Amino acid sequence: MKKLKNSIIITLIIAAALVTAFAFIRGGSEVAEKPAKHYPKLNEILTNEMSDIPELEKMDARIRRFMTKWQIKGASLAVMRNDSLLYAKGYGWADEEKEVKMEPGHIMRMASVSKLLTAAGIMVLQEMDSLSIKDTVFGPGGILDTPFFNELVACDRNYKRVTVEHLLRHQVGFRRDPLFSSVDVKNQLGLDHAPTKEDYYRLVLSKKLRWVPGTSQKYSNFGYLLLSEIIEHVSGMPYEEFMKKKVLKPAGCYDMHIGEIYYKDRRSNEVRYYTHEGDGKYVEEYTGSGKMVERCYGGTNLPLLSGAGAWCASPAEIARFVASIDGDPIVEDIISYESVCQMVDYVDNATFSLGWNDTAPASGWSRTGTLAGTSALVKRFPDGECWVMITNTSTYRGPRFPKYTDALFKECRKLYSDKFPKRNMFE
Numbered sequence: 001m002k003k004l005k006n007s008i009i010i011t012l013i014i015a016a017a018l019v020t021a022f023a024f025i026r027g028g029s030e031v032a033e034k035p036a037k038h039y040p041k042l043n044e045i046l047t048n049e050m051s052d053i054p055e056l057e058k059m060d061a062r063i064r065r066f067m068t069k070w071q072i073k074g075a076s077l078a079v080m081r082n083d084s085l086l087y088a089k090g091y092g093w094a095d096e097e098k099e100v101k102m103e104p105g106h107i108m109r110m111a112s113v114s115k116l117l118t119a120a121g122i123m124v125l126q127e128m129d130s131l132s133i134k135d136t137v138f139g140p141g142g143i144l145d146t147p148f149f150n151e152l153v154a155c156d157r158n159y160k161r162v163t164v165e166h167l168l169r170h171q172v173g174f175r176r177d178p179l180f181s182s183v184d185v186k187n188q189l190g191l192d193h194a195p196t197k198e199d200y201y202r203l204v205l206s207k208k209l210r211w212v213p214g215t216s217q218k219y220s221n222f223g224y225l226l227l228s229e230i231i232e233h234v235s236g237m238p239y240e241e242f243m244k245k246k247v248l249k250p251a252g253c254y255d256m257h258i259g260e261i262y263y264k265d266r267r268s269n270e271v272r273y274y275t276h277e278g279d280g281k282y283v284e285e286y287t288g289s290g291k292m293v294e295r296c297y298g299g300t301n302l303p304l305l306s307g308a309g310a311w312c313a314s315p316a317e318i319a320r321f322v323a324s325i326d327g328d329p330i331v332e333d334i335i336s337y338e339s340v341c342q343m344v345d346y347v348d349n350a351t352f353s354l355g356w357n358d359t360a361p362a363s364g365w366s367r368t369g370t371l372a373g374t375s376a377l378v379k380r381f382p383d384g385e386c387w388v389m390i391t392n393t394s395t396y397r398g399p400r401f402p403k404y405t406d407a408l409f410k411e412c413r414k415l416y417s418d419k420f421p422k423r424n425m426f427e
Contacts, residue, residue: 039252078315083330111369118307119355228307273373296373
């Protein structure tokens with residue numbers, strides 16, 4: 001019996017060794033592949049009570065006064081230091097009509113902060129050797145070398161000079177940036193439908209460029225629509241699917257989504273948006289139906305903006321995303337240190353960084369976003385502290401409002417930075 005038992009054990013050991021060897025011979029992928037990492041789903045576990053800290057009550061009061069001054073219904077703040085989430089809290093109302101208070105797990109439209117995600121998606125593709133930011137976009141050998149695009153850009157030979165980097169830095173020189181003028185575009189093109197992205201391509205790319213690409217710059221949402229197109233073309237996947245699978249999930253961000261147009265289509269943990277009173281609060285529906293709608297619910301075809309401005313997220317998950325592209329070793333980055341440096345490389349104050357608005361070494365990295373019904377600011381300071389705030393209310397200051405949020409951040413850092421608890425809520 002003992003001999004039989006030993007024989008069985010030896011047989012099992014040999015069999016296991018043969019299976020392992022066979023897997024290695026087949027290429028080793030089954031053995032070498034690392035298990036997928038799983039991170040906490042922040043928006044499901046964070047609560048306001050977790051950041052009810054007596055030493056920070058005066059900071060909370062200061063933020064509420066800021067909201068009252070600017071007539072902001074609700075806001076959410078996350079503070080991270082050296083890749084550790086120290087603070088996450090909601091203020092005011094997520095949905096005043098339904099008496100839902102803002103919590104750190106509520107998601108909001110982040111507007112042009114979406115461009116930071118898209119730029120990171122391009123860097124991921126570059127590290128997969130699927131493209132280079134130096135690659136040309138149009139013409140023979142370009143990424144979008146297709147009959148559709150080739151016919152459109154035939155009007156100007158300078159289109160053949162356009163690179164992915166020119167799009168990332170807003171340096172192409174498009175004559176129009178029409179993504180927020182859908183009714184005008186519909187009328188101009190004589191369409192019987194709301195403009196599609198192909199309609200926008202026809203309108204913009206059939207016109208000559210203002211300058212030779214790379215010689216000047218002008219902020220362009222249309223350029224980031226094209227970057228979203230490039231991601232789809234190169235990856236063979238819909239833009240949102242690629243971003244979730246290859247960028248956001250590896251970063252530990254599970255509750256970021258392309259937003260919808262109307263209140264009825266919002267996600268279960270998404271806020272209600274509010275626009276400031278006065279001229280411009282109500283506009284014609286983006287479809288050109290003639291119906292007047294509140295600008296934040298029907299004034300813009302939000303999903304069409306895709307990588308230019310359509311993402312929704314919580315400040316805590318945005319902080320988590322920044323932690324995955326900042327070169328700090330505490331949270332594993334989704335891109336190499338070389339790619340991080342490429343994204344934040346500071347040229348001068350007249351040149352956009354890749355995805356970021358500005359990366360001046362003295363002031364830190366910043367990314368702003370503004371839409372009807374929301375304002376967002378991501379600010380990573382040189383000392384490694386990162387503040388993220390999103391509001392569910394827009395103000396009359398429009399795209400200039402984030403500078404007031406930036407001033408609030410600096411004021412609060414000066415008074416309260418040393419009062420944050422030493423912890424990491426990412427864990």
